Amino acid sequence: MAGAVHLWNGWGVQILVLVSFMLQVFLLMFATMRRRNISTVARTLLWLAYLLADYIAVFILGHMSFYGKSHGHQQLLAFWAPFLLVHLGGQDNITAYSIEDSQLWPRHLLSFGAQTMGVAYVLYKYVAGSWTLLVAAVLIFVSGVLKYGERVWALKSSSLDNMSKFVDSRKSEAKRELHAQWGQGQKLDHEEVLQGAHYLLPICMAQLVDYKFWPSTFQSKAIELFDNKSQMFDLVEMQLSLMHDFLYTKASVVFTWYGCFIRAISSVATITAFFLFQSSIGKNDFNRVDAIVTYMLIAGAVLLEMTAALKAMGSTWTCALLHARRWHRLHNIVVSVRRCVKAAERNRRWSGSIGQPELLNSSHGSGDCVSAQGLAMGCKDLWKKLRHSLPVISDDTKKSVLEEVCRMVGAWNADSVSLCTRASLS
Structure with missing residues (x-):
């Protein structure tokens, strides 16, 4: 000592x-x-x-x-x-x-x-x-x-309070017609999806803070493009990753x-x-x-x-900044390097698993044996938490969730049109 x-x-x-x-x-x-x-x-x-x-x-x-x-x-x-x-x-x-x-x-x-x-x-x-x-x-x-x-x-x-200011700063960029070459007919690679996630990020952020942000014509077409290519879930994964960067980095x-x-x-x-x-x-x-x-x-x-x-020079945020400033040659160089190391695929994709609350305990003991069994069950629960076994979300589950969201959005749009029609008739 x-x-x-x-x-x-x-x-x-x-x-x-x-x-x-x-x-x-x-x-x-x-x-x-x-x-x-x-x-x-x-x-x-x-x-x-x-x-x-x-x-x-x-x-x-x-x-x-x-x-x-x-x-x-x-x-x-x-x-x-x-x-x-x-x-x-x-x-x-x-x-x-x-x-x-x-x-x-x-x-x-x-x-x-x-x-x-x-x-x-x-x-x-x-x-x-x-x-x-x-x-x-x-x-x-x-x-x-x-x-x-x-x-x-x-x-x-x-902070969440300043997120609307960030969305406002992107309004001018949202009005630009950037004409990104996202391909015709073929499936987009991860870097192209990430580029789309950056461009559509203000829409995602506005929804989080309940801020009215209307997509531009180009953004609406981009959303339809990702939906038609069945890559909307990939786009959402990328956007959530970018949201993490904004909130915690x-x-x-x-x-x-x-x-x-x-x-x-x-x-x-x-x-x-x-x-x-x-x-x-x-x-x-x-x-x-x-x-x-x-x-x-x-x-x-x-x-x-x-x-x-x-890390900053090779970041996806730098790519988005270069693209917004129309420095296309430098942007293409950085994207090419990122494709070689598969940066978007390794760092931006969701792991495919999600946590869940344990509603039912797997072991039930009698109320008389509180001390010994309680300690054993506590250690067992702690071991489960440390092991952190997460259920994996299948592609079918992702598809079902996305279809339900699209149905809810469609129903909301139909209700909005109906209300507007009734208001105009009255």
Whole structure:
């Protein structure tokens, strides 16, 4: 026990800083799985990583404000502080774990202000002597402020209250006749279906928030096209995936001109800081372990930035943006690369399974044996939840559901026409 306490007192900050970085790597790699039905274990791990990423970063920043060791250690400790601000900015593929997180964006805004002032205080208190390290720390600080502010902005923009504003912004695009070449007669591939899902997304989003959005002539024809090709269910799967991106990721902010500007500034600042730190190694007497931790942090930050930039450039949202701006040559290049790696098929398709409530317990015991059998049944129910066996929805079920929806829509249209006819006659 004494050894563990001694280890924590000597290397606690280093351990937590690396844990904070590893949580960001974990979220970048696995947060996208939430688009599909995943097991309870996977959801729990993502939930813990999402919460711990914030808690650990805030704890370390508070600890740094009252931390004191050798002069060299203090300089590197101050250099670590802006990286925690970058970590608080989170990854592009997860900003909110639930809808309520977006509604609490003012709380994140307050935390953004408090943590930014905390990092600025640590830099003011400890960084001195080496101008190269100071400039590198300021660059990472700027990157952290931009990314954390972007996260708060994304939370505010992706709330249900602001969804109607997003739909309004797409009205001008809805009136354009884009003349997409979706083929004649043959079945569309996944990238073509995804392109249609993007173009028809405002209709889906408007229905979710009960907002009146009338399809353009081109959108109405596109809906008929997908219905005739029997790919309407595929279109809905893609749209639900895009809705997930809007509600739970930075998609509403990243794929804008200001989002691209933030990406460019953050990437340049991080790479420049890496070379500045490398040049300051020979001019300062840093602890070897602290220098290794710093190298891992800054090299990892560069790797995360480059990975996020590549993911953004190859994203379906980028394809939709290029198509809307009529940059068709660049759009075709990105789509061709996505087809080669089967991005739409692997990342955007529904898993085909759905959760269900357990209405009937499979085992029934007498009321007299409460303690032992209750504990056994509780463990059995927990094992079922962790195993998360989901029923698979067949193609016949999908077809039946779609036919019923079409019948309801047709009945509603018939009632609307009848009411309008009676009103005109009266």
